[in-house]
Amino acid sequence: NAGVTQTPKFQVLKTGQSMTLQCAQDMNHEYMSWYRQDPGMGLRLIHYSVGAGITDQGEVPNGYNVSRSTTEDFPLRLLSAAPSQTSVYFCASSYSQGSGYTFGSGTRLTVV
Amino acid sequence: GENVEQHPSTLSVQEGDSAVIKCTYSDSASNYFPWYKQELGKGPQLIIDIRSNVGEKKDQRIAVTLNKTAKHFSLHITETQPEDSAVYFCAATAGGGTSYGKLTFGQGTILTVHP
Numbered sequence: 001n002a003g004v005t006q007t008p009k010f011q012v013l014k015t016g017q018s019m020t021l022q023c024a025q026d027m028n029h030e031y032m033s034w035y036r037q038d039p040g041m042g043l044r045l046i047h048y049s050v051g052a053g054i055t056d057q058g059e060v061p062n063g064y065n066v067s068r069s070t071t072e073d074f075p076l077r078l079l080s081a082a083p084s085q086t087s088v089y090f091c092a093s094s095y096s097q098g099s100g101y102t103f104g105s106g107t108r109l110t111v112v
Numbered sequence: 113g114e115n116v117e118q119h120p121s122t123l124s125v126q127e128g129d130s131a132v133i134k135c136t137y138s139d140s141a142s143n144y145f146p147w148y149k150q151e152l153g154k155g156p157q158l159i160i161d162i163r164s165n166v167g168e169k170k171d172q173r174i175a176v177t178l179n180k181t182a183k184h185f186s187l188h189i190t191e192t193q194p195e196d197s198a199v200y201f202c203a204a205t206a207g208g209g210t211s212y213g214k215l216t217f218g219q220g221t222i223l224t225v226h227p
Contacts, residue, residue, distance in 0.1 A: 004155075033215065042118075042201060043156070043217040058214065059113070090155050100146050101215060103155035 002026055006091050006104035013081040013111045021076040021107050023091030031094040032074040033101065036060065036087040043090065049074055081111045114139040116204050118218025126226050131192050133221045135202035136184040142204040145185045146215075147176060150199045159200075160187070192225045199223070 007022045025032065033048040035058075045058030047066040055066050063085060065077040074093075078085060088108050092101040115138040125131050137145075143164035148156035162169045162176045162185065169176050173192075178185040185204075189196055202218040 035217075040219065042219040045214060045216070048214065059216075092155075100158040100161055103148075103157070105155050 004091055004093050004102050004104035006089075006107050008107060009105070010108050011110070013078070013109065015081060015083060015111060017081050019078050019081065021078070021089055021091075021109070023074045023076065023104060024072050025074075025091075025093040025102070026072065027093060027095065027102070028071060029093035029095050029102070030071065031096070031101070032068065033058070033092045034064070034066065034074070034076045035090045035092065036085075037090060037106075038087050046076065046089075078109075083111045085109065086111045114142060114204055114206065114214065114216040116202060116216050116218040118202050118221060120221060121219065122222045122224070124224045124226065125192050127192060127194060129192055131189045131196070131223055131225075133187045133200055133202070133223070134184060135186070135204075135218050136182075137204040137216075138183070139204070139206055140183065141206040142183075144205050145176070145178060146203050147174075147187050148201045148203065148217075150201065150220075152198075156201060189223075192223075194225050194227050197223055197225045 004025045030051045034046040035043040037043050044060050049055045049068040088106050090106050092103045094101045118135045146161035149159045150156040162178050173190045175188040200221045203215050205215045
């Protein structure tokens, strides 16, 4: 039981490049979310999903796309990276309402 | 949408003292309030949570209280130890259907416990 696995752990992108941050969980959790963490800003919700095929926007969705084709995977796509997207990204999953989210170890992204 | 305010932003205590972190929320429909601990270089870890039908919950040295009328909830850590040093986040969500995915976090409190 690996929990929530995020890859890569570190990434440097050039402005305008695209990439996909991977997130996988093996706990059969229905709920999955992506957050970004910036100094002094706490954790801000980018996109979330309440099940396969169902996604919705969070607080800061611009510049990011998601899809949920399986219960296990919830990739986050950066369409055209910008320096403002330099951040630490966390994926999280939860079994049900009120059961708490399990977070991955994060991806530290730098856009130059 | 929901807005969660957390205070203080930094908290320094001596080992053995108690620590209290407070949060307020804006959405009266919120009904689930978790607390997370984040150590350096790691993802947040759930340490305790409370639902709106409960006023207080305890787990060993950690307790959370909720005042729905005032829309605030607090984390209490007793007999603090150096390993309690970390960043603590409160969060809130309205729950129910798709709303549960929208967990809104406070800005975080850096707790330092001095030996």
